[in-house]
Amino acid sequence: GKGGVGKSTITTELALSLRHSGRKVGILDVDLCGPSIPRMFKVQDNDVHQCDSGWVPVFVDQDKSISLMSIGFLLEKPDDAVVWRGPKKNALIKQFVADVAWGDLDFLIVDTPPGTSDEHISTVEALRPYKPLGAILVTTPQAVSVGDVRRELTFCKKTGLRVLGIVENMSGFVCPHCSECTNIFSKGGGEELAKHAGVPFLGSVPLDPQLSQSLEEGRDFIQEFPKSSAFPALAHIAQQILDGTSPRSS
Numbered sequence: 001g002k003g004g005v006g007k008s009t010i011t012t013e014l015a016l017s018l019r020h021s022g023r024k025v026g027i028l029d030v031d032l033c034g035p036s037i038p039r040m041f042k043v044q045d046n047d048v049h050q051c052d053s054g055w056v057p058v059f060v061d062q063d064k065s066i067s068l069m070s071i072g073f074l075l076e077k078p079d080d081a082v083v084w085r086g087p088k089k090n091a092l093i094k095q096f097v098a099d100v101a102w103g104d105l106d107f108l109i110v111d112t113p114p115g116t117s118d119e120h121i122s123t124v125e126a127l128r129p130y131k132p133l134g135a136i137l138v139t140t141p142q143a144v145s146v147g148d149v150r151r152e153l154t155f156c157k158k159t160g161l162r163v164l165g166i167v168e169n170m171s172g173f174v175c176p177h178c179s180e181c182t183n184i185f186s187k188g189g190g191e192e193l194a195k196h197a198g199v200p201f202l203g204s205v206p207l208d209p210q211l212s213q214s215l216e217e218g219r220d221f222i223q224e225f226p227k228s229s230a231f232p233a234l235a236h237i238a239q240q241i242l243d244g245t246s247p248r249s250s
């Protein structure tokens, strides 16, 4: 829903958690005006190239267990601005879905921009033939962010997209000295909304300086910081996705 609530963060950590469980994951970054996935994996200087079956995505590691596609890899300079109208965005998203040599993935996670705009409609339409599992909605605990997620719920209903659940991010800060939890942005808004809307609540991820530092430096938070405050919630979210899906058969 809202900008800056942690959609790319949850996308990144979910992909890392699923890889940790032995799954092959692709990430499609359809945030055309503010792509942040390449930077979060520290592969922002990579380019994509063409092969017979389409664009080859950028692989994060040697074993090719995480592959990425983002407009960030197609820009000449990282600071180039994408000022496009809907039809051009629609055409690129269609290409991202159909013309990328994703290979044999267990999961494709799509990271979206805020709102319910051209990118969202194009993505849902382009993915429809592949029968997407559903949407994960990310909010912070405050009413202003929860309100935006309410609009996303309506969008999902209108477009027939199943809601896998709601994640409440930046939900409290656990002091690294005394483990006291301070609810900086209040608490519980996401969980309440999930209850009210009758969709699963996937968990509360606290503000965690080790998480933001890992993302800044493109490090594998799931592997390197299993004792940090955000780890259990992130692992639990991934487990619920694994428990609730059978990707090979869908």
Ligand SMILES: Nc1ncnc2c1ncn2[C@@H]1O[C@H](COP(=O)(O)OP(=O)(O)OP(=O)(O)O)[C@@H](O)[C@H]1O
Binding pocket: 002, 003, 004, 005, 006, 007, 008, 009, 010, 031, 034, 036, 112, 113, 114, 169, 170, 171, 205, 206, 207, 208, 209, 211, 212, 213, 215, 216, 230
């Ligand atoms: N739980 C968390 N703990 C600490 N930092 C976090 C947490 N979640 C997100 N952040 C930080 O907040 C910032 C915004 O997160 P992110 O880019 O994931 O948001 P977004 O919703 O994808 O933004 P946009 O709407 O611009 O696409 C990032 O710098 C990220 O490192």
Ligand code: SF4
Binding pocket: 175, 176, 177, 178, 179, 180
């Ligand atoms: S919560 Fe307590 S220990 Fe942690 S920073 Fe605040 S005063 Fe210090």
